[in-house]
Each structure stands twice: as C-alpha cells, then as structure tokens.
Amino acid sequence: MRITFYGGVGEIGGNKVLLECGGSRLFLDFGRNFRQEDSFFQYPFDPPLDVGDLIRTGILPDIPGLYSGGGAVDAVVVSHAHSDHYGHIPLLAEGTRVLMGETAWLIVRARLEAMARQTWADRVDHLDVETFRTGDELTVGAFRIVPIHVDHSVPGAYGLLVECEEGRRLVYTGDLRRHGEAARLTEDFVRAASDWDAHVGLVEGTRVAPEADPEAAAARLFEQMLALRLGDRIPKRVAKEAKREGDVLQELVAVADDHPENLLMVEAAWADIDRARTIWRASLETGRRLIVDEREAYLLHRMREDPGLRGLPEAGDLMVMVWRRRRSSGPASRRLAEALEEIEDAGGEVLDAESAAREVWSNPGGFIFLTGHPTRALKDLMASGRECRGRLTYVMSRSEPFTEEMVIGLDRLLNWLALYGVRSYYRIHVSGHAAPEELREIVEQIDPGAVIPMHTEHPDLFRLYVPREVRESLIMPSLGEPISLG
Numbered sequence: 001m002r003i004t005f006y007g008g009v010g011e012i013g014g015n016k017v018l019l020e021c022g023g024s025r026l027f028l029d030f031g032r033n034f035r036q037e038d039s040f041f042q043y044p045f046d047p048p049l050d051v052g053d054l055i056r057t058g059i060l061p062d063i064p065g066l067y068s069g070g071g072a073v074d075a076v077v078v079s080h081a082h083s084d085h086y087g088h089i090p091l092l093a094e095g096t097r098v099l100m101g102e103t104a105w106l107i108v109r110a111r112l113e114a115m116a117r118q119t120w121a122d123r124v125d126h127l128d129v130e131t132f133r134t135g136d137e138l139t140v141g142a143f144r145i146v147p148i149h150v151d152h153s154v155p156g157a158y159g160l161l162v163e164c165e166e167g168r169r170l171v172y173t174g175d176l177r178r179h180g181e182a183a184r185l186t187e188d189f190v191r192a193a194s195d196w197d198a199h200v201g202l203v204e205g206t207r208v209a210p211e212a213d214p215e216a217a218a219a220r221l222f223e224q225m226l227a228l229r230l231g232d233r234i235p236k237r238v239a240k241e242a243k244r245e246g247d248v249l250q251e252l253v254a255v256a257d258d259h260p261e262n263l264l265m266v267e268a269a270w271a272d273i274d275r276a277r278t279i280w281r282a283s284l285e286t287g288r289r290l291i292v293d294e295r296e297a298y299l300l301h302r303m304r305e306d307p308g309l310r311g312l313p314e315a316g317d318l319m320v321m322v323w324r325r326r327r328s329s330g331p332a333s334r335r336l337a338e339a340l341e342e343i344e345d346a347g348g349e350v351l352d353a354e355s356a357a358r359e360v361w362s363n364p365g366g367f368i369f370l371t372g373h374p375t376r377a378l379k380d381l382m383a384s385g386r387e388c389r390g391r392l393t394y395v396m397s398r399s400e401p402f403t404e405e406m407v408i409g410l411d412r413l414l415n416w417l418a419l420y421g422v423r424s425y426y427r428i429h430v431s432g433h434a435a436p437e438e439l440r441e442i443v444e445q446i447d448p449g450a451v452i453p454m455h456t457e458h459p460d461l462f463r464l465y466v467p468r469e470v471r472e473s474l475i476m477p478s479l480g481e482p483i484s485l486g
C-alpha cells in the first residue's frame with residue numbers, strides 16, 4: 001500500500017490522503033484549507049475561477065482525470081461533514097464515487113441548500129454518492145473499508161479501518177474526541193481499531209501544540225494586537241472553564257442568570273448539533289425563548305429527518321429571524337423558504353429582521369439568540385433603531401477559525417460588540433478534538449505498527465504525546481511524497 005498526503009500535513013484540516021494498492025486508488029477525505037486559499041484568493045471579490053487556479057497555486061493536487069474525465073480514483077471516502085474534510089468534493093469529476101455517512105450527507109446538502117448563491121465550487125449533484133452507517137463494510141477495488149462512528153463536534157463523524165487486498169491494514173482517526181456527549185462512539189471506534197491490528201495509524205493531532213490551549217494563546221495574542229490598534233474600547237474575553245458538554249450548559253445558564261435583563265447571544269459553529277442542543281436546553285432551564293437565524297433554522301429543520309439525533313427543538317419551538325437583504329426580501333433560497341413555511345405550519349414563528357428585533361428589544365432578557373453569523377445578527381438587530389446599547393451579553397461558543405463556517409473576522413465582531421456597549425464577552429466551549437492526553441491513550445489502545453501525525457500544526461511534537469514504544473515508529477509525512485507500507 002502506498003500513502004500520499006496532499007493536505008493535512010503541518011496544518012489543521014485540508015485532509016486529502018491518497019491510498020494506492022493493487023491498482024486501486026482511494027482518497028481518504030478531500031477537504032479544503034481556508035488559510036491556504038486565503039493566501040492566494042479573496043472571497044467574494046477575487047475567488048479562484050476554476051480548478052486550474054487551485055492547481056497552479058498548489059492547493060489542489062495535479063492528478064490527471066481527477067477533476068474532469070474521471071478514472072483517476074476509484075472512490076473518495078469522507079470521514080465527516082466539516083469543510084476541511086469534504087469541501088473540495090464539488091471539484092471532483094462527474095460521476096466520481098463518493099462514500100460518506102448518512103448524517104454527513106444530510107448536513108452537506110443542507111449547507112448547500114441554505115445558500116443564497118451556489119457557484120461552480122458548491123455543487124454535488126454530479127457525484128455518485130453512497131451513504132454508509134456503522135456496521136457497513138465497503139469495497140472499493142482492492143480496498144475493504146470499515147467505517148466506525150466517532151464523537152466529534154458534528155454528528156455523523158467516522159473513523160475508518162482500511163485493508164488492502166495484499167494484507168496491509170490502516171487506521172484513520174478522522175477527527176475525534178473522548179470528552180463529548182457521545183464519547184461511547186469513540187470507544188466503539190478505538191476498540192474496533194485496536195482489533196484491526198493496523199500496520200499504520202493516521203492520527204489527528206489538532207490539539208498537540210506547545211501551549212496547553214493553543215486556541216486561547218492565539219486568541220490572546222490577537223486580542224493584544226487589536227487592543228493596540230483599536231484601544232481600550234475592545235471588549236475583554238472572559239474564558240469559562242468547560243471540560244465536557246455538560247459544563248457548557250452549566251456555564252451558559254450561569255451567564256444568563258448573571259445578566260437577567262440582557263439578550264444572550266450565543267455564537268456556535270453551524271453544524272455543531274451537540275452545542276445547538278445544549279443551547280436549547282439552556283433556553284429551557286432559564287425560561288428564555290430560543291431565537292435562531294434562518295440558516296440555523298434550516299439545519300435544525302433538516303436534522304429532524306435523522307432518527308439518530310434527539311433532544312433538538314421541535315419546529316413549533318423555534319423563533320426564526322430572516323436576514324435583511326438589499327434587493328430581494330425573504331429567505332436565501334427556495335428550499336429555505338419551504339422549510340420556513342413548514343416551521344410556521346408547525347407553530348413556529350418566522351419573523352423578518354425588523355419584527356424579530358422589535359420582539360427581542362421589547363424584552364431582551366427573555367431570549368437566547370443562537371447564530372453562526374453573529375456580525376450579521378448584530379447588524380440586523382441594531383437596524384431596528386431600538387435601544388440596544390448595554391442590553392447584550394455575548395458568548396462565543398466555538399473554536400478559533402479552522403473552517404469556513406467559523407471564519408469571521410474577530411476584529412469585526414469585537415467592533416460590533418463595542419458598538420453595543422459590551423465591555424467583556426464570554427468564551428464557553430469544549431473542543432471537538434481529543435486533548436493530548438486522550439490522544440496518548442487512543443494511540444496506546446489502537447497500538448498501530450507506525451503512527452503518521454496529521455491534521456496538526458505540530459507533527460514534530462507528537463513524540464511527546466505518544467507512548468514510548470510508538471515514538472520509534474513515528475513517520476513524518478511530506479506533501480506529495482508517497483510513503484510505502486510494505
């Protein structure tokens with residue numbers, strides 16, 4: 001078996017791993033890396049115009065037939081529905097076989113359906129998509145693939161066990177954690193992976209870093225820089241300790257109780273369903289009404305189709321704010337409009353931004369606002385002209401920007417918060433990724449013959465976090481350079 005990394009090396013996300021064996025070729029994930037794209041392009045004014053732009057800048061591998069014509073690979077397996085793992089599948093050639101979990105496919109489609117405008121880089125209808133669940137076994141040419149669910153900050157995430165017909169076996173962790181609501185899923189994966197007797201493990205190391213909390217360290221640095229530039233009016237970050245999802249709930253309730261007169265706005269990553277559920281619970285515990293933006297409403301509505309996801313608000317529980325728009329009024333897309341009608345029919349409330357703002361500012365302490373796009377929400381809520389200064393409490397409940405959904409300029413957000421008179425804001429979050437000590441245990445239990453660190457900015461630091469006997473067998477990947485496994 002030959003393994004070639006075309007992404008996810010020395011970076012968080014952008015995973016693209018080509019496996020070759022017995023004449024068969026298979027990609028594990030085909031994700032985007034937004035930092036790379038941002039270093040050459042700017043959305044929406046100066047985006048890449050075609051695949052060629054992305055190949056010439058080294059962002060996409062130059063593999064004949066992969067993007068048109070076909071025949072370059074037998075399949076692409078997507079581990080989960082975060083853009084840094086699936087985001088480039090729209091660029092694959094017509095008819096490319098793509099395998100992903102059922103829930104992941106639901107989320108991928110929901111994201112596209114809720115978009116106002118789809119570009120050439122946002123289509124998936126041309127792909128030959130097959131979905132799987134845990135317990136399925138997939139055959140792709142000379143490969144046998146066993147997907148096993150893991151817990152991550154998006155539902156429907158999988159780790160993959162891969163065997164090549166010549167007998168070499170590989171374990172791919174995808175992204176995973178052991179401290180989430182559904183930790184038992186990760187345990188199932190670790191057990192199966194340990195029985196797999198893998199020759200090599202491709203292990204994510206998002207949180208392997210010189211600082212205990214690299215995100216917080218980076219954020220602090222960034223805020224110091226902003227404070228220098230913008231002065232004292234920049235709101236200060238108050239980080240609340242949270243180790244498990246349940247802690248997030250407790251802290252949210254505490255913050256809500258500390259600011260009973262204020263609107264509580266909580267920013268969360270769009271597809272972080274566990275967090276949406278937590279925020280819904282916080283609204284129930286505090287007696288505040290949950291209000292969400294149209295895009296969040298669409299996701300929650302579609303996720304109800306998944307019988308595996310429970311504890312989410314019913315359509316009738318939702319109050320939805322439709323964004324203000326310059327030209328057309330109403331929701332972004334036809335699919336979204338239909339979903340909002342269904343929500344209304346079920347007893348939910350769908351309001352234009354003006355009416356939503358009127359409701360909110362008439363009794364701000366009565367609401368929790370869940371959004372993945374806070375600057376837009378803050379802009380719309382202020383446009384009503386009602387008094388909003390000093391009436392907002394803000395909670396950032398997401399990681400630092402790794403994926404498009406999360407990339408929102410922190411400086412812009414802080415400027416908006418300052419306009420609202422916010423002096424300090426809260427950060428309450430638990431990561432979707434295993435902490436280094438969890439990682440050590442996972443590697444110990446899976447016990448692969450060799451470990452290849454990926455999805456980390458510090459592959460070199462893996463030696464500090466893997467058991468002694470594994471340290472000898474660390475393989476540092478290089479972009480585009482094949483690693484041969486026997």
Ligand SMILES: [Zn+2]
Pocket residue numbers: 012013082084085175455
């Ligand atoms: Zn990832």
